[in-house]
Amino acid sequence: MTTLGLDTPGDGSAPLPLRGVVVRGRNYSMRLDMRAIVVCCLLALGTVLAGLVSLSVGSFDLPVSEVFGHLFGNRTEASEFIVGRLRLPRTLIAAGVGFAFGMSGAIFQALVRNPLGSPDLIGFNSGAALGAVIVIFEFEGSRAEISAGAVAGGLIAALLVYAFAWKRGVQAYRLVLVGIGAKFAVDALVDYELTRADIRDVREAAVWLTGSLNGRGWDEFRTIVLALIVLAPLAVLMQRRLDRLDLGDDTAAALGLQVSRVKLALILVGVGLASLGVAAAGPVAFIAFVAGPVARRLVSSPNACIVPAGFAGAFLMVIADLAARNLLPTEVPVGIMTAAIGGPYLLWLLHRQAQTGAL
């Protein structure tokens, strides 16, 4: 555990070995976790580098110099199409959706106190997908309406899962089990919607439902950017309260938190982030699930690390998209790539939790 320097108290005694650095001004004082900041910067750098590679390689390779040229206004016909229309929006969407999923995962994993409590495993993402599919097939809705449908679906799924898991409070393992059950039920409803729909729509929808960035354009990019602009700052503001909830509901209440209200706010923000991610890229599995633990390990923090989890999610998602496009002879949906990374991790985690008795 790294602890970094801090300012000295007036009485000359050794400063307390608090985690992080205290920054003081006349009217404010902040505790900054330097290690978290460094991790965020490195992950952001990694995301940018992976993104640049992703812009340049593919079925038609473009030299990095030409990619840079495009980004800084020196556009060619080829770069206009390949970078501007195809790869740039999808790469930016990958980063944005990864960020949203990562934050959402970290929030729910902390709320449930278990890495298995991530929204993609306990049915929230499936609920968002169902909401989106209903709007697409039943109402032929616009982009905004699809997003609204996804958020509504995610919220209803979350509400139902919490309601069924409720028994004088919510136990982690009950929530996880109920959530996994709910996920199957909701996925069945999605399949039902598919069987009723036009065959040409179904093919497109099926790809979307595995989570795909193929053919995503600036519309979806606007969805996810809007989601992040509104919800990410709220998530950052709630980090402190989430850390207090970690001590148990009673202790958090004794420290002055309005526990039910804080939890509700966190659930709304978490579901919003996950659902809008789904609206933009489909229910890409395992990013939310993996990003939180990765961030926590890198920062080596007892806290939930919402922001580092966002950066980890963005990095993983861009890498997964790069791999999905180039690793195999034909392009596969990014959801298959993330499942290939997340699946084994899930198995390992289940094995470990079964051994330690956490589940």
Add this chain to the structure above:
Amino acid sequence: MKGSETVVNVDASSPRPSRSPRPSRLRADGISLGYEDVPVIEGLDLDIPDGQITVIVGPNACGKSTLLRALSRLLKPTRGAVLLDGELIDRLPTREVARRLGLLPQSPIAPEGILVVDLVARGRTPHQSLFQQWSDEDEAAVRTALDATGTLELADRSVDELSGGQRQRVWIAMALAQQTDLLLLDEPTTFLDITHQVDVLNLVHALHRDQGRTVVMVLHDLNLACRYAHHIVAMRDGQIVAAGAPAEVVDAELVSRVFDLECSVIDDPSSGTPLVIPTDTR
């Protein structure tokens, strides 16, 4: 000590046995409590005397922890009211309550890998805000709390590595860092061996003696309760059976009424407080 004329008179002259003559910042006024329509406590009155150690005792499921939860606003009474400084505790802002009244619940959870100092620092939460995350007062309060509980040397250790007794001291330090005049502890000695039980209770006594704090504890051990309490509250079936100084209220009849235990009560040879000896009924 005195034996027979002990138990509180419940005659017309003193209709409220638990009303204490001392001033009281924390009071329960005819409260009824329960979980999901199952009543646990009905129409209970209690004054917590200022600047003293109050210990609540009683058999399992008598409602003592439920009462403590209500006093600390974790549980809203279905009838009646809890008053903090004369105001309805449910009407006060949560943060304001947290600045006046600290609570250590029965089983708090330490986040994996958290350092002692960071855990204790969380006790400062009600004094902090988004833009005031670590003031000089915070630093001083945490230092004082670590010092008072003898955990300053453990400050940079991970809470996971500590023994049960050390961990309980750290949790108490967190509640102390909150710097409230009123401190409520729910069974602070559970899971501790006898040495650490005495250790923790001596610490609580020192807090009262040196800092004049008002402490309310739920304890299982009747003899330790008698030794450390200024004011003992004996409960059974959601009712207060007796309340007062241990030497005045604890006798064989009370123990029989509260715990269904046949016993004799003698003076503790070490502290002079009542000592309950269960009768050998083999």
